[in-house]
Amino acid sequence: MFDIERLRDYSRDCPLIDLFLPDGLDRDSVESLAAICKGRASLETGAHLFLQEDHFNSLYTVRQGALKSYFLDKDGRERVTGFSLPGDLLGLDAVYSGVHRCSAQALAASSLCQVPFTKLEKVADQVPELHRQLVRLMSREIADQQIRAADHTALERVAGFLLDLTRRSQQRGFPVEALKLDMSRSDIANYLRLATETVSRSLSDLQRAGLIKIHLRDIKIVDPERLRISAGSMTTAPEWSADHARYRD
Amino acid sequence: MFDIERLRDYSRDCPLIDLFLPDGLDRDSVESLAAICKGRASLETGAHLFLQEDHFNSLYTVRQGALKSYFLDKDGRERVTGFSLPGDLLGLDAVYSGVHRCSAQALAASSLCQVPFTKLEKVADQVPELHRQLVRLMSREIADQQIRAADHTALERVAGFLLDLTRRSQQRGFPVEALKLDMSRSDIANYLRLATETVSRSLSDLQRAGLIKIHLRDIKIVDPERLRISAGSMTTAPEWSADHARYRD
DNA sequence: CGATAAATTGAGACCCGTCAAAATAAGTGG
DNA sequence: CCACTTATTTTGACGGGTCTCAATTTATCG
Numbered sequence: 001m002f003d004i005e006r007l008r009d010y011s012r013d014c015p016l017i018d019l020f021l022p023d024g025l026d027r028d029s030v031e032s033l034a035a036i037c038k039g040r041a042s043l044e045t046g047a048h049l050f051l052q053e054d055h056f057n058s059l060y061t062v063r064q065g066a067l068k069s070y071f072l073d074k075d076g077r078e079r080v081t082g083f084s085l086p087g088d089l090l091g092l093d094a095v096y097s098g099v100h101r102c103s104a105q106a107l108a109a110s111s112l113c114q115v116p117f118t119k120l121e122k123v124a125d126q127v128p129e130l131h132r133q134l135v136r137l138m139s140r141e142i143a144d145q146q147i148r149a150a151d152h153t154a155l156e157r158v159a160g161f162l163l164d165l166t167r168r169s170q171q172r173g174f175p176v177e178a179l180k181l182d183m184s185r186s187d188i189a190n191y192l193r194l195a196t197e198t199v200s201r202s203l204s205d206l207q208r209a210g211l212i213k214i215h216l217r218d219i220k221i222v223d224p225e226r227l228r229i230s231a232g233s234m235t236t237a238p239e240w241s242a243d244h245a246r247y248r249d
Numbered sequence: 250m251f252d253i254e255r256l257r258d259y260s261r262d263c264p265l266i267d268l269f270l271p272d273g274l275d276r277d278s279v280e281s282l283a284a285i286c287k288g289r290a291s292l293e294t295g296a297h298l299f300l301q302e303d304h305f306n307s308l309y310t311v312r313q314g315a316l317k318s319y320f321l322d323k324d325g326r327e328r329v330t331g332f333s334l335p336g337d338l339l340g341l342d343a344v345y346s347g348v349h350r351c352s353a354q355a356l357a358a359s360s361l362c363q364v365p366f367t368k369l370e371k372v373a374d375q376v377p378e379l380h381r382q383l384v385r386l387m388s389r390e391i392a393d394q395q396i397r398a399a400d401h402t403a404l405e406r407v408a409g410f411l412l413d414l415t416r417r418s419q420q421r422g423f424p425v426e427a428l429k430l431d432m433s434r435s436d437i438a439n440y441l442r443l444a445t446e447t448v449s450r451s452l453s454d455l456q457r458a459g460l461i462k463i464h465l466r467d468i469k470i471v472d473p474e475r476l477r478i479s480a481g482s483m484t485t486a487p488e489w490s491a492d493h494a495r496y497r498d
Numbered sequence: 499c500g501a502t503a504a505a506t507t508g509a510g511a512c513c514c515g516t517c518a519a520a521a522t523a524a525g526t527g528g
Numbered sequence: 529c530c531a532c533t534t535a536t537t538t539t540g541a542c543g544g545g546t547c548t549c550a551a552t553t554t555a556t557c558g
Contacts, residue, residue, distance in 0.1 A: 073399065073482035081395045093395060095388035101395070125377035131384070132370055138387040139344035145394045146330045146342060146350070150322065151442035154546070185505060193400035195547050200506055216505080216555075233322035403514070434537065444515050449538055465523075465537080 010034050014113035015061040015087045020133045029127045036123060039114030043067075043106035049090070052103045056094035058114045062086045065110025066182035070190070071102040080191040083107070083183060085165075087172050091117075092138055107182040152234045157192040158202040159227050160234030162212065166221060181217040206230065259283050263362040264310040264336045269382045278376045285372060288363030292316075292355035298339070301352045305343035307363045311335045314359025315431035319439070320351040329440040332356070332432055334414075336421050340366075341387055356431040401483045406441040407451040408476050409483030411461065415470060430466040455479065 010017045010030060014037035017030065025033070041060065043049060049060060052071050067084045081102055084090050094100045095117065124131040152160070162179065170176045181188070189199040203219075206212045211227045213220040221227060228235065259266045259279060263286035266279065274282070290309065292298060298309060301320050316333040330351055333339050343349045344366065373380040401409070411428065419425045430437070438448040452468075455461045460476045462469040470476060477484065 071395070073396075074484070075482050077482070079395075079399045081398075092388055093392040096385040096392065097389075101392045121377075121381055124380065128370075128374035128377075128380070131373065131377070131380040134384055135380070135387065136345040138384065138391065139341055140346075142387065142390055142394065143342040143345065143350045145391065145398065146320070146328075147322075149330075149394065149398045149442075150328045193398075196504095197506080197508095197548085198546060201546095204506070233324050233326070235323075433535095445536095446516085446538080447514060450514095453538070 013037070014115075015063060016059075016089070016113060016115055018087060019061070019089060019137060020130055025127065025129060029123075029130065032123050032127070033130065036119040037061075037113050037115055039116065041112040041114055043110045043112070045106055045108055047106050049104040049106065049112065050100050052100055054100045056091065056098050056100050056117070058116045059089060059091040059120065060104075060112045060114055062088050062090070063111040063113055065112075066107040067104050067110060068107055068183060068187055068191075069102045069104050078190060080187055083165075083187075083191070085168055085172070087168075089137065092141065107187075147234075150233070152232065154192075154194050154198045154202050155205065155230055156232045156234040157194065158188075158199055159206065159211075159231035161188065161192060162206075162219065162221065163224075163227060163231055163235055166224075177220060179219040179221060181219060262286070263364075264312065265308075265338070265362060265364055267336060268310070268338060268386060269379055274376065274378060278372075278379065281372050281376070282379065285368040286310075286362050286364055288365070290361040290363055292359045292361070294355055294357055296355050298353040298355065298361065299349050301349055303349045305340065305347050305349050305366070307365045308338060308340040308369065309353075309361045309363055311337050311339070312360040312362055314361075315356040316353050316359060317356055317432055317436055317440075318351045318353050327439060329436055332414075332436075332440070334417055334421070336417075338386065341390065356436075396482075399482070401481065403441075403443050403447045404451050404454065404479055405481045405483040406443065407437075407448055408455065408460075408480035410437065410441060411455075411468065411470065412473075412476060412480055412484055415473075426469060428468040428470060430468060 007017070007021070007030065011021070014034065016037055017033060020033060039058065041049060043065070049067060062084050064086055067090065068080055069082045069084065069090070070078050070080045073079055081093075084104070090104055090112075091100070093102065120134075124134065165181070166176055166179055169179065183191075185199050185203075186196045189196040192199065194202075203212070203214055206227070207214050209226075209230075211221075211223045211230065213222055256266070256270070256279065260270070263283065265286055266282060269282060288307070290298060292314070298316060311333050313335055316339070317329055318331045318333065318339070319327050319329045322328055330342075333353070339353055339361075340349070342351065369379075369383075373383065414430070415425055415428055418428065432440075434448050434452075435445045438445040441448065443451075452461070452463055455476070456463050458475075458479075460470075460472045460479065462471055
């Protein structure tokens with residue numbers, strides 16, 4: 001472990017460092033990891049980072065902005081699979097096939113850090129702890145998806161969505177009071193497997209009940225506790241410290 | 250690479266070998282992998298392999314039988330997250346937290362191969378290709394979940410479920426004509442986010458339409474093509490050969 | 499200011515869940 | 529092997545949550 005200030009610089013530069021940090025990489029490991037994160041990508045609103053069926057080369061971490069991931073199913077319908085905010089990692093679902101299973105589109109002017117996957121693998125081959133952390137990240141994504149996939153009412157889903165965004169927002173150190181939605185109602189609806197109108201109605205209901213305040217895409221969480229109750233079991237598990245991820249046989 | 254017959258023996262002994270095979274491990278790697286797969290677990294119908302909140306020690310591969318995975322949400326309702334058939338790997342969702350996020354229960358007399366995770370990591374540290382394959386397996390699970398999570402009608406879901414079971418069945422070399430369901434209608438319904446009655450009705454509809462023949466838990470696929478049409482986009486992506494999983498920068 | 503897009507609100511229809519009951523299978527004990 | 533019980537599956541009737549269609553309102557942008 002080395003100069004914590006230097007580390008912060010790296011984190012700011014490429015959030016990937018953050019994702020792999022908890023496990024205490026040594027100076028050389030962080031350096032070699034930072035060395036392959038030199039690629040940058042800037043996207044205007046509406047621009048695509050990659051398209052479904054594209055050859056998979058790199059993972060990306062979001063530095064600024066927001067993106068949506070979606071795929072077109074056999075019937076040509078759009079299916080939003082997720083939203084990526086600063087600090088998030090994109091592209092893990094493409095690793096196994098070498099082909100992107102979904103498209104990634106910027107919802108706002110965004111800046112990303114490109115992580116060539118073959119280079120990441122090469123570094124990880126020499127820094128096993130890095131490989132292990134990658135496995136942990138993916139494990140978490142699998143577990144989270146299982147919770148999200150469960151069956152919930154429209155109100156629970158919308159409330160849960162707001163709470164999820166809030167949690168991710170404050171996890172990155174953003175103020176919590178004001179939540180800024182970068183995505184349209186239509187995208188939210190598609191993501192939550194609801195109709196656009198249902199999302200709008202649910203939001204209105206939450207506002208009428210005094211739990212939130214809506215002004216277009218600016219949302220203020222007025223009563224987090226009652227919002228949590230509205231979300232029911234539609235809330236992601238609490239944050240686990242990396243210290244807990246230790247195993248015995 | 251070494252004696253193919255020897256390899257088959259290993260595969261029979263522990264399906265984990267199969268899962269990591271496509272990438273051409275050398276003799277020593279296969280040996281060391283096989284060495285940590287000595288643990289065996291036998292479960293009678295209804296017995297649990299592990300429980301939600303249990304400390305996570307090992308992954309498991311199914312040798313024989315069938316299991317269901319489920320968790321209890323905050324409201325105490327059961328949520329079936331998946332079914333594990335011979336060849337499947339269990340427990341990946343627990344890696345990140347070190348705690349099992351779900352319980353695994355045998356639906357039939359089952360035999361499993363235990364894979365202590367710390368040992369697997371140690372071997373993987375020295376055989377990077379193994380770590381890479383683990384990442385690929387998880388990537389595939391993430392991508393599959395995204396497809397499954399999408400919004401579909403009851404009929405599409407049930408038809409898709411039957412096709413998924415059929416595909417996994419024949420992938421393991423079982424005869425395809427007769428499909429044997431190890432799980433109850435209630436479990437299927439929970440897994441598909443439907444009511445038990447809706448699953449039953451959908452199956453009846455499929456039978457009336459002449460696509461399948463039902464006798465309790467024995468199901469015969471009469472018209473696979475029309476069944477595929479009924480499933481709509483509720484079908485998993487085609488099998489990808491490992492040869493495609495090669496990257497450039 | 500006018501045009502386009504996004505968001506909200508309303509009315510009606512439909513799919514599916516809930517409640518209820520019957521049919522069938524699987525045990526259980528005599 | 530047969531009554532009895534219990535669990536599972538199937539089928540029916542009904543109601544409710546959500547979708548679809550449609551209109552209105554509000555914001556964005558030239």
